[in-house]
Amino acid sequence: MTREGRNTKRRSDKYDVSSVWDYTGLRGDKRYMALASGISSVRCKQGILSSSTWIDYERGRVSQAECYARVSSEFSIDSAEVGRAFKDARDSLQSNDELISVIRHLKAHSNGTLHVFAMSNISAPDYEFLRTKPVDWALFDDIFTSAGVGERKPNLSFYKAVLSSTGADPSRTIFVDDKMENVLSARSLGMRGIVFEDHHQVVRTLYNLLGDPVERGRQYLTLNAKKLLSITNNGISLRENFSQLLILEATDNQNLVNLTDTPHTWNFFQGKPLLTTEEYPFDLDTTSLGLTLMGSPEDVAHSVMDDMLDYIDDDGIIQVLYLKPLLIERVQERIGAEGDALALSMRLRLCAYLDLRNDVDLRTLLPLQCEDGGWEIGWIYKYGTSSIRIGNRGLATSLAVKAILEMQRFPSPRPSPSTVLAKPEQAYTTAQSSPTHFLKHKSDSSIAASSISMRPSASTSEHP
Numbered sequence: 001m002t003r004e005g006r007n008t009k010r011r012s013d014k015y016d017v018s019s020v021w022d023y024t025g026l027r028g029d030k031r032y033m034a035l036a037s038g039i040s041s042v043r044c045k046q047g048i049l050s051s052s053t054w055i056d057y058e059r060g061r062v063s064q065a066e067c068y069a070r071v072s073s074e075f076s077i078d079s080a081e082v083g084r085a086f087k088d089a090r091d092s093l094q095s096n097d098e099l100i101s102v103i104r105h106l107k108a109h110s111n112g113t114l115h116v117f118a119m120s121n122i123s124a125p126d127y128e129f130l131r132t133k134p135v136d137w138a139l140f141d142d143i144f145t146s147a148g149v150g151e152r153k154p155n156l157s158f159y160k161a162v163l164s165s166t167g168a169d170p171s172r173t174i175f176v177d178d179k180m181e182n183v184l185s186a187r188s189l190g191m192r193g194i195v196f197e198d199h200h201q202v203v204r205t206l207y208n209l210l211g212d213p214v215e216r217g218r219q220y221l222t223l224n225a226k227k228l229l230s231i232t233n234n235g236i237s238l239r240e241n242f243s244q245l246l247i248l249e250a251t252d253n254q255n256l257v258n259l260t261d262t263p264h265t266w267n268f269f270q271g272k273p274l275l276t277t278e279e280y281p282f283d284l285d286t287t288s289l290g291l292t293l294m295g296s297p298e299d300v301a302h303s304v305m306d307d308m309l310d311y312i313d314d315d316g317i318i319q320v321l322y323l324k325p326l327l328i329e330r331v332q333e334r335i336g337a338e339g340d341a342l343a344l345s346m347r348l349r350l351c352a353y354l355d356l357r358n359d360v361d362l363r364t365l366l367p368l369q370c371e372d373g374g375w376e377i378g379w380i381y382k383y384g385t386s387s388i389r390i391g392n393r394g395l396a397t398s399l400a401v402k403a404i405l406e407m408q409r410f411p412s413p414r415p416s417p418s419t420v421l422a423k424p425e426q427a428y429t430t431a432q433s434s435p436t437h438f439l440k441h442k443s444d445s446s447i448a449a450s451s452i453s454m455r456p457s458a459s460t461s462e463h464p
Contacts, residue, residue, distance in 0.1 A: 048075060048082075057123050060147035064125045090126060095135050102203050104139055106210055114210070118143040119162055121152045142166065153177070154185040163189070174209060176202055204371050213366055216373035217401035221247075221394060224374075225256045228394025231377065232275070236388075239270040243380060243392040245289045250398040259290075264300060265307075266290035275383055284308055328354050336360045341368045342378020342391070345399035352406035362407050365400060375400045 048054055048071055057067035072079035107114045118140050122130070124147040131137070144162045151158035163170060175186035176194045183193035192209065196202050207216070221228070228247060230238040244257040260270045265282040266289075273280035291301055331350055335358055339347065344365045351358040368375055377391040 055152060058121050058146045058152055059150055060124055061150075064123065067123075086126075090129050093130070093133060095133065098199060099203075100136055100139065102206065104136070106206065107139070110210075115141040115166070117141055117162065117166055117168075119153070119158070120144070121146045123147050153182040154179075156185055156189065159185060159189055159191075174206070176206075200371065204369070205367070207371055208367055208369050211373075213369055214401050214404055216369065217375070217397050217404075218373075220373035220397055221251065221253075221256055221401075224394060226258050228256060228392060230380070230390050230392040230395075233379065233389040233391070236274065238274055238390060240268050240390075241266055241270055241290065242268050242286050243390075243395045245286070245293055247392075247395050247398045248293055249289070250395075250402040256394070256398075259294075262290065265304065275386065275388060324354070328356065331356065340378045340396075341365060341375035341400055342380065342396045344368075345375075345396065345403040348403035348407055349399065352403070352409070357410045358407065362404070365403065369400070373397075 051071070051074065053062070053067055053070040053074065056062045057064070062070070068079050068082045071077065071082050103116055107116055116139055120127075120143075122145050124145070127145050127147060137143075142165070144158075144165070146152040146158065149158055149161050151161065153159070162168075163173075170190035173186075173191040174194065175183065175191045176196050177183050177186070178196040180195055183195050187193040194202060194205055228244070230240055230243045232238065239258070241260055244259050248254060248257050248259070258270070260267070266286040267280060267282045268286050269280055272278075287304055290296075291304060331347070331354060334347060335351070335356075337347075339361075344361045348358055348361050348365065351361075365375075370376065374393050374397040376396065377393045378396040379389040379391040380395065382389040
């Protein structure tokens with residue numbers, strides 16, 4: 001469980017002062033699904049773990065010896081085999097170093113406002129054994145076990161006990177768990193619940209919930225400055241001016257881009273053309289954009305505009321006219337339509353230009369940010385004959401950052417009573433849970449980890 005209490009500009013509509021995380025590395029009950037020799041039937045394993053005897057064992061109401069004896073009797077299994085199977089499962093546990101590293105990084109960069117808690121369904125003997133594992137236990141601000149509290153997930157009393165002890169604000173709590181029923185309980189209390197299905201998916205979600213999307217996007221661009229090249233869908237890198245100019249227009253930072261130094265007209269390609277004719281003509285689009293952004297002398301601009309007059313059609317038309325009210329109508333029709341990060345960002349920027357608030361596409365764009373702070377590549381254009389597509393992650397990221405900033409300039413709408421009461425999912429998006437979770441909140445943030453950031457070894461785990 002995590003709690004966030006950061007005074008940041010990001011996502012303030014969801015996380016004002018604190019947010020709570022619940023992280024899992026051991027995968028909760030799934031740790032026992034990796035049992036070896038003695039209990040071969042998966043149905044039998046599931047039956048044991050969901051039996052009233054096992055539930056009482058994890059709640060600290062029966063001893064290990066009594067639990068194993070009951071299980072042996074109820075499922076017609078030799079008690080020695082039961083003990084050996086669960087011992088093998090415990091011995092197979094190993095630290096989920098990737099997950100621990102992510103939590104440590106987030107906590108270290110929170111200025112002391114992020115707290116990490118563990119919340120796990122685990123018996124007292126199993127927890128005692130778990131503490132002998134080489135894990136960075138100091139990472140957790142507190143650890144809550146079902147045996148210690150006397151309740152298990154998904155029972156709400158367990159969650160309420162942890163929230164009461166930590167002082168965490170459910171609306172600013174993130175709960176991560178690999179079991180949907182546990183996540184649903186957290187969501188019912190107002191936490192942001194995330195189902196742990198894939199390590200990278202969870203890490204991306206955590207970074208996106210706790211990080212500033214604009215700051216992270218800018219860091220990506222800075223780290224990749226001068227290397228924001230375009231690439232085709234078949235993996236060929238292209239050095240071209242048009243995307244570099246678009247990045248410059250979105251960021252106003254020439255240190256990020258590589259541009260051909262040209263005094264007059266601009267070519268799409270930098271150097272020798274690729275995947276096309278050996279000689280590629282200078283074009284008006286790239287030239288117009290280049291002269292506009294680079295602040296060319298007035299006489300050069302006029303010279304280029306004179307050249308443009310040579311490319312009018314039979315009707316003498318050299319510009320496209322549109323009616324702004326009609327454009328607004330058409331753009332409003334497109335809000336919410338599917339699109340990648342590049343398409344969403346361009347639509348958001350157009351909405352900002354037309355003074356249209358667009359929360360729908362903004363909510364879609366934000367979760368698409370990757371772990372490294374950038375957004376995935378978007379296909380900008382393609383070769384006409386071969387249909388090879390060309391895209392640029394730097395451009396997608398710079399446009400996303402610009403779009404977010406432009407949308408942030410719009411005042412937040414006042415929530416109506418019906419809006420407040422009719423959005424349970426919004427409350428769900430503020431907490432997460434996992435077999436071991438909860439982070440504390442006191443004007444800061446908290447993280448809760450499930451199963452104490454451990455996982456079965458690859459040889460015995462049935463989980464990816």
